[in-house]
Amino acid sequence: MNLLTTYLKDFTSLFFPDVCQACGNSLVIGESVFCTTCIFQFPYTDFHLDAENTLAKQFWGRIHIQSAVAFLYFSKGGKVQNIMHQLKYNKQPQVGIELGKMYGNLLKDQEQYKEVDAIIPVPLHPDKFKKRGYNQSEQFAMGLSEVMDIPIINDLLIRVKSAESQIKQSRSNRFHNIESVFETRETQKLLTKILLVDDTITTGATLEICTIALQKIGIKEINIVGIAFTQ
Numbered sequence: 001m002n003l004l005t006t007y008l009k010d011f012t013s014l015f016f017p018d019v020c021q022a023c024g025n026s027l028v029i030g031e032s033v034f035c036t037t038c039i040f041q042f043p044y045t046d047f048h049l050d051a052e053n054t055l056a057k058q059f060w061g062r063i064h065i066q067s068a069v070a071f072l073y074f075s076k077g078g079k080v081q082n083i084m085h086q087l088k089y090n091k092q093p094q095v096g097i098e099l100g101k102m103y104g105n106l107l108k109d110q111e112q113y114k115e116v117d118a119i120i121p122v123p124l125h126p127d128k129f130k131k132r133g134y135n136q137s138e139q140f141a142m143g144l145s146e147v148m149d150i151p152i153i154n155d156l157l158i159r160v161k162s163a164e165s166q167i168k169q170s171r172s173n174r175f176h177n178i179e180s181v182f183e184t185r186e187t188q189k190l191l192t193k194i195l196l197v198d199d200t201i202t203t204g205a206t207l208e209i210c211t212i213a214l215q216k217i218g219i220k221e222i223n224i225v226g227i228a229f230t231q
């Protein structure tokens with residue numbers, strides 16, 4: 001950068017400073033995406049340190065998975081709600097990447113995340129993808145992928161519009177609100193162990209359907225990783 005561009009950048013940042021995506025305060029040199037105060041105050045779950053955490057327990061008796069974790073607790077009116085709003089509705093995909101990098105740094109040394117073949121983000125409905133321009137779960141996956149050195153496979157799991165009959169066939173009421181069903185493409189690659197990545201996990205119904213679809217093609221070890229968990 002020459003002196004003039006440096007000057008112009010400083011000048012522009014007087015009017016359009018980079019702001020923290022959680023609290024809106026201006027970022028200082030050395031900070032990116034989130035300010036130091038927010039990073040210090042985020043409601044971390046520490047689920048990766050407890051195999052029998054609340055989220056994992058939620059899947060007991062529903063599906064057989066290796067583990068389930070989420071980075072942060074989601075609460076209405078809290079900072080995590082701001083973050084998720086920026087990521088999903090305010091065209092700030094870097095929020096997902098940054099959170100992925102932060103979480104990846106915590107997960108990469110854990111025994112259960114060794115020898116993972118691929119990261120599979122939950123696909124966005126095609127209409128939503130068109131509108132948003134990116135899949136927020138995939139952005140999170142990109143951050144995880146960079147830090148954990150695991151490739152992303154984003155064309156294996158596909159979201160298709162639900163046929164009424166398929167919904168009716170589902171065995172439980174909780175599937176009724178899901179707009180789409182998931183299918184898997186034929187895969188040449190042999191996948192044994194994967195990370196299935198989502199944004200905010202609430203009931204886990206979407207993840208349940210994805211897991212069943214992935215198990216049908218022989219993936220044995222499924223580890224769920226979310227950005228946030230709503231209790």
Ligand SMILES: [Zn+2]
Nearest residue numbers: 020023035038
């Ligand atoms: Zn902040």
